Amino acid sequence: MEIRKVGVIGCGAMGAGITQVVLQGGYDVIVREMNETLLSKGLERVKASFEKLVSKQALTRESAETILKRLSGTVSLEPLADCDLIIEAIFENLEAKMDQFKALDKICKQETVFASNTSSLSITEMAAGTSRKEQFIGMHFFQPAPIMPLVEVVRTISVGPELLKTSLDFVKSLGKVVILAKDQAGFIVNLLFTPFMLDAMRAAANGVASIEDIDRGMKLGLNHPMGPLMLADYIGLDLIFNAGNVMFEEYRESRYAPPPILKKMVTMGYLGLKTKRGFYDWSESKNPRPMDLNG
Ligand SMILES: NC(=O)c1ccc[n+]([C@@H]2O[C@H](COP(=O)([O-])OP(=O)(O)OC[C@H]3O[C@@H](n4cnc5c(N)ncnc54)[C@H](O)[C@@H]3O)[C@@H](O)[C@H]2O)c1
Structure with a gap:
């Protein structure tokens, strides 16, 4: 060919x-x-x-x-x-x-x-x-x-x-x-990375640590260029919600299930950087500030 x-x-x-x-x-x-x-x-x-x-x-x-x-x-x-x-x-x-x-x-x-x-x-x-x-x-x-x-x-x-x-x-x-x-949902990269972001969201919603500290921990502890919550805002929370649902549908494993906080944010139209609000407030895009997830 x-x-x-x-x-x-x-x-x-x-x-x-x-x-x-x-x-x-x-x-x-x-x-x-x-x-x-x-x-x-x-x-x-x-x-x-x-x-x-x-x-x-x-x-x-x-x-x-x-x-x-x-x-x-x-x-x-x-x-x-x-x-x-x-x-x-x-x-x-x-x-x-x-x-x-x-x-x-x-x-x-x-x-x-x-x-x-x-x-x-x-x-x-x-x-x-x-x-x-x-x-x-x-x-x-x-x-x-x-x-x-x-x-x-x-x-x-x-x-x-x-x-x-x-x-x-x-x-x-x-x-x-x-x-x-x-050919299976998530292929390689999303299969492994989506549950990682969903876990970070669960940790933030459960009050394990602040949004900033979760991101700082994963960034500096693992030498990643940015933390999972900030990256989720860059990718678009609607896309992650959708990907999690597709993988949960296929594998029926709870780690792929989008947590309630993600569902609420997507329902409200808080989709991350593209709507200027997600886990961070992006109204000053060069200076994102962590949101209060309780309101
Ligand atoms: N954005 C990402 O980060 C990313 C990364 C990898 C893969 N993808 C995948 O790539 C695909 C496209 O994503 P995107 O972010 O570019 O979306 P997008 O919304 O930016 O672009 C989609 C484009 O397709 C056009 N379109 C829709 N129906 C069409 C049709 N019938 N004929 C011709 N054009 C049509 C739309 O007018 C639009 O310009 C999706 O399947 C997405 O899952 C996206």
Whole structure:
């Protein structure tokens, strides 16, 4: 399987980052968005990122212009029919993702490989909804994709050695470090990290220590760049709530169950940095202050 033309579905935070990385890997990229407004917003996001690289002198203007000639956009699916690989990065909803793949399945050439960048949904379910179960893989990039060095490749029980090799080689050709996971909720990184954040939330809610001391303890005691509660605010509490629920649903182990404090915060719309309130008050984003969890 040779990959030359890559389709990216959805050009939000992840889709735009993945587009940049794949372009820099030397591939042609066609991006699909829902409508013209979102498409130009997404393409602008990619272009702005290259502009930043030029201004930092990490890339010459000529190179950036040459790379961007390999980028195109569409609001329909037909122009993706001849892609060798399609990476889906739309919002985290199984039905919506399956609808996209079913529609693409009807129009794409036989050899096209489908990949999903989902963080928590089942690759097996998505693959089983298409006629190309053997050509369906998970490719989980981390945010921000151009900076984070890791990609989890996720194999279902239908993935054979050829697709596996193609996928691993493709990810390596992007300059990323690849790790291989079975298709099970959380893959590797979220499987191990989500219960760690949920435990920190339980400890804070139970009054084991203050938010600041829990974060300070894990940061300085384990030499982590930041504590789990602050990181949870950066990631988005709604995403962690969702991931915990998906893993609890799959494994039925209490460590994956979101604690009541998380549910209350998500219900109130306190989602972390993006809403300026989570475990910290982010109204001065450079000076986050721990919240009082009692009100
Ligand atoms: N944000 C993260 O930290 C992160 C990390 C790894 C993986 N992911 C996964 O990546 C995926 C995307 O997340 P995101 O943070 O980029 O979301 P986002 O909301 O920033 O972007 C989603 C984009 O998809 C577009 N879209 C929705 N339906 C579409 C369709 N049918 N066709 C084309 N475009 C469509 C939306 O207009 C939006 O621009 C999710 O599955 C998420 O779980 C996210």
